[in-house]
Amino acid sequence: MYRVKFEIFEGPLDLLLYLIKKQEVDIYQVNISDLATQFLEYIDMMRMLDIEIAGEFLVMAATLLYIKSRELLPVNQRAVDEQDPDELEIDPKWELIKKLLEYKRFKDAALELQKLEAQQEQVYTRESKFQESDTSPQPLMPFQASIFDLLTALNAVLKRFQTRIQDAEIIADEVSITEKIEFILETLKQQPVVLFSALFEHMNSRMHIVATFLALLELIRTGHVKAIQHQPFGEIQIHRGPNFNQLEPEFVTGHQTTN
Incomplete structure (x- = not known):
């Protein structure tokens, strides 16, 4: 099959945020089990198309499957695992949520900067120099x-x-x-x-x-x-x-x- 040389600039966190936004749920309320299933579906599609997949996607897939497996454990078994000192140190689901929140803040800030730059370009164009700036919501x-x-x-x-x-x-x-x-x-x-x-x-x-x-x-x-x-x-x-x-x-x- 022809190998696509399409460079994927987005990373695994971008895909996760995309899926969460598509579900219209809060990051804190996301169902990791559903998210893992959907994430793997996209990985499978890229493989089917023979698109080269960055290693970060495979690492994230493994992380999601690990979190999913923990959530599928019976409550009593999960309680036993959480007594392990290593398990107490890091909750993988919470660590992932923190990464997503931090990355989302970064992306939102970058988007706001782009919007401000676009607005500044409009304000300082020759045609609009002597016009009042339009504060109405832009489409x-x-x-x-x-x-x-x-x-x-x-x-x-x-x-x-x-x-x-x-x-x-x-x-x-x-x-x-x-x-x-x-x-x-x-x-x-x-x-x-x-x-x-x-x-x-x-x-x-x-x-x-x-x-x-x-x-x-x-x-x-x-x-x-x-x-x-x-x-x-x-x-x-x-x-x-x-x-x-x-x-x-x-x-x-x-x-x-x-x-």
């Missing part, structure tokens, strides 16, 4: 979808077409990543924006869906397309990227097939 700006958003969208596509995929899996199918890259580019030549889900509308083979997703990741990586959302967990739109019109012949011919 949420479109933002780049993360790898986790893309994996969530892919999972929804796979589930939606599950029956048709199972029927099609009986026949071995070789799919060209090159053809899928050309398909996405041709689609965006016809229209500047297309919904993520629309790319997979007429596909009834798992390999065609996976190959299209891998092609999309490659085009995002090279800046030929952008994956945009207008609200958290909203529908993903695929836009032409800054390099859309700079496609080199070698870019397309250098890709492999999935089978």
Whole structure:
């Protein structure tokens, strides 16, 4: 299978915060057992796509499984374990929650700084020099979808077409990543924006869906397309990227097939 060279800038804490936000629960109230299950599902999806996984994700997976195993112990057995001096020193669940809270504060602070910088740029533009600053709430700006958003969208596509995929899996199918890259580019030549889900509308083979997703990741990586959302967990739109019109012949011919 073609190995995606898509660099994942987000780490395991980003994925955990993403899952918690998706559940709409407080960090203190999070169910570690459910969180571990969902975390492993994303790891499995990345493995299925042959995306390179950083070691930190595997360490976090092991940590979550350890915490989950502790929580599954009978109450009386847990009480015995907690008498162990080593267990009294560090509660792994609380340590994880503290890490998440600290990381969330860091991310929130960084986001606020970005917002302030954007506001300052607007205030000091030549057009607004002599205008009163607008203090009304600003609409949420479109933002780049993360790898986790893309994996969530892919999972929804796979589930939606599950029956048709199972029927099609009986026949071995070789799919060209090159053809899928050309398909996405041709689609965006016809229209500047297309919904993520629309790319997979007429596909009834798992390999065609996976190959299209891998092609999309490659085009995002090279800046030929952008994956945009207008609200958290909203529908993903695929836009032409800054390099859309700079496609080199070698870019397309250098890709492999999935089978």
